[in-house]
Amino acid sequence: xxxxxxxxxxxxxxxxxxxxxxxxxxxxxxxxxxxxxxxxxxxxxxxxxxxxxxxxxxxxxxxxxxxxxxxxxxxxxxxxxxxxxxxxxxxxxxxxxxxxxxxxxxxxxxxxxxxxxxxxxxxxxxxxxxxxxxxxxxxxxxxxxxxxxxxxxxxxxxxxxxxxxxxxxxxxxxxxxxxxxxxxxxxxxxxxxxxxxxxxxxxxxxxxxxxxxxxxxxxxxxxxxxxxxxxxxxxxxxxxxxxxxxxxxxxxxxxxxxxxxxxxxxxxxxxxxxxxxxxxxxxxxxxxxxxxxxxxxxx
Amino acid sequence: xxxxxxxxxxxxxxxxxxxxxxxxxxxxxxxxxxxxxxxxxxxxxxxxxxxxxxxxxxxxxxxxxxxxxxxxxxxxxxxxxxxxxxxxxxxxxxxxxxxxxxxxxxxxxxxxxxxxxxxxxxxxxxxxxxxxxxxxxxxxxxxxxxxxxxxxxxxxxxxxxxxxxxxxxxxxxxxxxxxxxxxxxxxxxxxxxxxxxxxxxxxxxxxxxxxxxxxxxxxxxxxxxxxxxxxxxxxxxxxxxxxxxxxxxxxxxxxxxxxxxxxxxxxxxxxxxxxx
Numbered sequence: 001x002x003x004x005x006x007x008x009x010x011x012x013x014x015x016x017x018x019x020x021x022x023x024x025x026x027x028x029x030x031x032x033x034x035x036x037x038x039x040x041x042x043x044x045x046x047x048x049x050x051x052x053x054x055x056x057x058x059x060x061x062x063x064x065x066x067x068x069x070x071x072x073x074x075x076x077x078x079x080x081x082x083x084x085x086x087x088x089x090x091x092x093x094x095x096x097x098x099x100x101x102x103x104x105x106x107x108x109x110x111x112x113x114x115x116x117x118x119x120x121x122x123x124x125x126x127x128x129x130x131x132x133x134x135x136x137x138x139x140x141x142x143x144x145x146x147x148x149x150x151x152x153x154x155x156x157x158x159x160x161x162x163x164x165x166x167x168x169x170x171x172x173x174x175x176x177x178x179x180x181x182x183x184x185x186x187x188x189x190x191x192x193x194x195x196x197x198x199x200x201x202x203x204x205x206x207x208x209x210x211x212x213x214x215x216x217x218x219x220x221x222x223x224x225x226x227x228x229x230x231x232x233x234x235x236x237x238x239x240x241x242x243x244x245x246x247x248x249x250x251x252x253x254x255x256x257x258x259x260x261x262x263x264x265x266x267x268x269x270x271x272x273x274x275x276x277x278x279x280x281x282x283x284x285x286x287x288x289x290x291x292x293x294x295x296x297x298x299x
Numbered sequence: 300x301x302x303x304x305x306x307x308x309x310x311x312x313x314x315x316x317x318x319x320x321x322x323x324x325x326x327x328x329x330x331x332x333x334x335x336x337x338x339x340x341x342x343x344x345x346x347x348x349x350x351x352x353x354x355x356x357x358x359x360x361x362x363x364x365x366x367x368x369x370x371x372x373x374x375x376x377x378x379x380x381x382x383x384x385x386x387x388x389x390x391x392x393x394x395x396x397x398x399x400x401x402x403x404x405x406x407x408x409x410x411x412x413x414x415x416x417x418x419x420x421x422x423x424x425x426x427x428x429x430x431x432x433x434x435x436x437x438x439x440x441x442x443x444x445x446x447x448x449x450x451x452x453x454x455x456x457x458x459x460x461x462x463x464x465x466x467x468x469x470x471x472x473x474x475x476x477x478x479x480x481x482x483x484x485x486x487x488x489x490x491x492x493x494x495x496x497x498x499x500x501x502x503x504x505x506x507x508x509x510x511x512x513x514x515x516x517x518x519x520x521x522x523x524x525x526x527x528x529x530x531x532x533x534x535x536x537x538x539x540x541x542x543x544x545x546x547x548x549x550x551x552x553x554x555x556x557x558x559x560x561x562x563x564x565x566x567x568x569x570x571x572x573x574x575x
Contacts, residue, residue: 012399014479015393016399018393019389019390019405021385021386022386022387022453023390023408026408026409026446029447030412030420030446031411031415032427033420034423036426037422037423093318101312107315109558109561111319111322112557112565114326116550117507118509120509120525124528125325126325128539129328230416231416231419232416234418239529253418256421256422260422266422266426270422270423273419273420273421276418276419280419284414287413287414288411288413291410
């Protein structure tokens with residue numbers, strides 16, 4: 001009797017025990033810091049001495065700080081452009097590569113390569129490519145007679161942000177190409193054959209068959225690039241420009257880190273983190289909903 | 300009609316060639332640069348080095364103490380995977396296959412991690428690490444990386460487990476296997492592709508992690524590779540060929556791993572992301 005009871009208890013406890021480690025680690029190292037961040041954001045704190053309560057004052061400081069708004073503007077420009085460019089480039093490349101041709105595997109391997117590089121390596125490499133005097137970009141433009149395009153790619157405040165955006169797209173377009181390619185290959189051939197019989201044009205086939213059939217691939221690609229685009233830009237920006245020149249590449253995260261680490265204003269930095277979280281919450285929520293829906297992933 | 304076809308074909312090839320060059324040339328250029336003398340680096344910007352300067356590599360290796368940094372990166376990434384995989388697989392299996400009270404809540408709770416990006420957590424995580432005396436420890440860095448990867452990991456493995464047929468475990472359990480036994484002996488061996496995706500995707504993220512490492516690690520002997528490289532950029536008179544040699548040292552091993560496992564890598568990345 002006791003034995004049976006024991007076994008029953010065991011099988012009842014089983015799923016909870018299986019989930020426990022994940023729940024504990026997640027709670028301690030993600031959820032707790034998140035709530036702690038909200039708590040800190042309502043205090044005056046330099047990271048060392050005791051915290052003093054100051055209510056919502058930090059939020060007031062942040063919301064009236066023009067550099068914060070500038071950095072938010074850059075964050076949005078960055079996120080939107082990067083998301084569009086990565087997906088357009090990825091899809092175009094996938095369409096070009098979807099047909100057999102000589103050197104196709106080599107091309108796929110090569111384009112995917114930068115995905116494995118760290119942003120530190122990429123940042124250093126491209127800072128040097130963009131170097132106004134010794135960099136190969138200006139050298140190249142000079143050689144092909146497009147000297148009028150020569151500029152300080154990272155030192156001109158009007159250009160620097162876009163130069164960094166290009167680097168991010170350069171790193172990731174191969175990744176999106178591979179995902180789109182897999183999507184393209186899963187479209188049933190007979191759809192195109194039927195369209196050929198009906199005499200559809202190339203454009204019609206693309207708009208009426210390819211795009212609708214790629215729908216779920218598209219959703220995942222866009223979601224994968226967009227949430228990252230708001231947050232994951234710290235590494236590359238920090239290495240390439242550190243937010244300069246004249247804050248022209250300052251994004252929300254580099255400004256947050258600077259406020260915390262150089263200006264020792266933890267409270268204000270946490271308030272900025274909370275606000276950034278609220279701004280990206282919409283996208284995060286859509287992504288979470290898409291991920292918890294099963295039909296996108298079934299079998 | 301035919302000439303038009305040839306024209307579009309040529310155009311497509313040309314576009315592919317341009318993209319190929321834009322992607323591959325910086326890498327070739329990095330390797331070429333790492334083998335030049337400093338003078339040649341500035342004068343012969345485009346071409347191959349006239350004489351290979353191999354000692355740039357030994358200088359880079361010794362100057363940045365890359366050996367030590369390699370060990371640290373391996374420790375952190377290895378430890379990360381050793382903790383992440385069992386934790387994520389157990390939770391994902393229970394959520395995918397066992398009926399229990401609060402199951403949906405557990406899943407949703409963990410998925411919240413997707414909405415809280417690591418960057419937003421950086422500063423309070425640092426404050427927490429100070430409290431738990433995890434600052435400047437590789438353990439601390441490992442634990443935070445695990446926590447940040449749990450949400451995506453559980454999601455990925457759950458969708459993988461769901462796609463496996465139920466009859467397999469049922470057969471094993473009829474043969475006297477316990478639930479956990481059938482998970483270990485039947486389900487996990489079948490999940491190798493899913494596990495590979497996890498290893499590659501999350502492992503690469505941690506290997507290349509800069510933000511958390513930069514926040515948490517203080518002493519040079521505990522730094523991971525990305526931090527070791529960043530040292531160079533902070534110096535005043537950087538010897539660029541040596542810096543480039545360091546870049547190659549850090550990049551090429553990962554490239555070789557990638558090229559060797561290219562098929563699994565790509566299969567893993569696309570699995571689950573595309574409706575089959």
